[in-house]
Amino acid sequence: MMLTTADKRVAFRKLHESGCFIIPNPFDVGSAKALQHLGFKALASTSAGFAWTMGKPDNRVTVDDVCNHLTAICSAVDIPVNADFEDGFAHEPDKVGANVARAVKTGVAGLSIEDYTGDAAKPLFDRALAVERIKAARKAIDADSSGVLLTGRCEAFLRGVKDMNLVIDRLTAYAEAGADCLYAPGISTREEISAVVKAVHPRPVNLLVGAAGSLTEIGALGVRRISIGGSLARMAWAGFMKASKEMAEKGTFSEFANGYPGGELNKMFQ
Incomplete structure (x- = not known):
């Protein structure tokens, strides 16, 4: 029996309460089904992986493309799906909110909003605007009591701004703005990871992993969720x-x- 969307959302929140789990990133329906077959408890979309299936570089797909993709994956598997919802496909908070409301209707159990502007010369949104964007996403999620889990992402390290003070300041602000889970892709040392975990405690932290580390080692640092982009x-x-x-x-x-x-x-x- 297929789980309802509400069931998946409850299960997804429960996964974030204790321990550490891997949330692998499929790029189409077939890879999503294969990962469910292997026993993973939840999945996350990948903006890059999906873009490549469409013959496009990362960050070049449309909100329509992504919502169709999310709908297909969510309906194909019986486990929760978290959406890599990039920058919300808009700069202005009200437009981010409108797009998040669309994403919620695809059946996702969670989604992330990042603070990358798409402009290499000024890669991060101003702090105040970045916080308002998270608030807008939170408001859109709560509008129909969907229970979708919101992840706030600080892209500083991925975009060449290697400033831990900035990262921690932003993640704590995103938590206060309503993010349920925090994520700073690009952090990698034990010190960096531990600092983020401590700063946003008790909210869970997602860690992006490449080839280093293990579920046991990363879990011991207090990380709740491991994704692989x-x-x-x-x-x-x-x-x-x-x-x-x-x-x-x-x-x-x-x-x-x-x-x-x-x-x-x-x-x-x-």
Whole structure:
């Protein structure tokens, strides 16, 4: 029996109450179903992974594209889905709120709003505006008592602003503005992670992980949720590009021997 959207939202909040869990990032319906099959308790969309499936670079898809994508994934799996909702696809708080209201209707159990402007010369929204954007997202989520979990993201480290004081100041402000979970992609040292966890306690922290660390080690630092961004999408593209380059450059097909068995995929999707 498929869980209702309300059930998924309750389950998602419960996951954030204790322990540490991995929330992997599928990039389409098939990869979402595969991750559910492997036993993961929740999923998160990836802006980059999804954009690449559309032949676009990250941060170049539309709110319509993303809402259609989220609707498809949420209806395909029986576990909660968190949306990478980028910058809310708007700068002004009221427009962020309107877009968040659309995202809530897709069936997501959570969504994140980041403070990246899209402008490399001035990568972060002014603090006051960034806080108002989180407040607008919170208001939109609460308008129909949806129970969607809001994650506030500070993009400073990803955008070359490596200032821990700024990150902690913003994350604590986002928590006060209504963010349920806090996230600063790009932090990586034990000291940085521990400082963020301590600063926003008791609210949960999401950590973006590349290739280092383990669930046990990261959980011991007080992190509640581990996401991986576009890493699974990059792994899928790695196999695709390696085999395709072999054909294009050598006219040979040996990489196909490393493919995942088609029969196993058919069984998984039955």
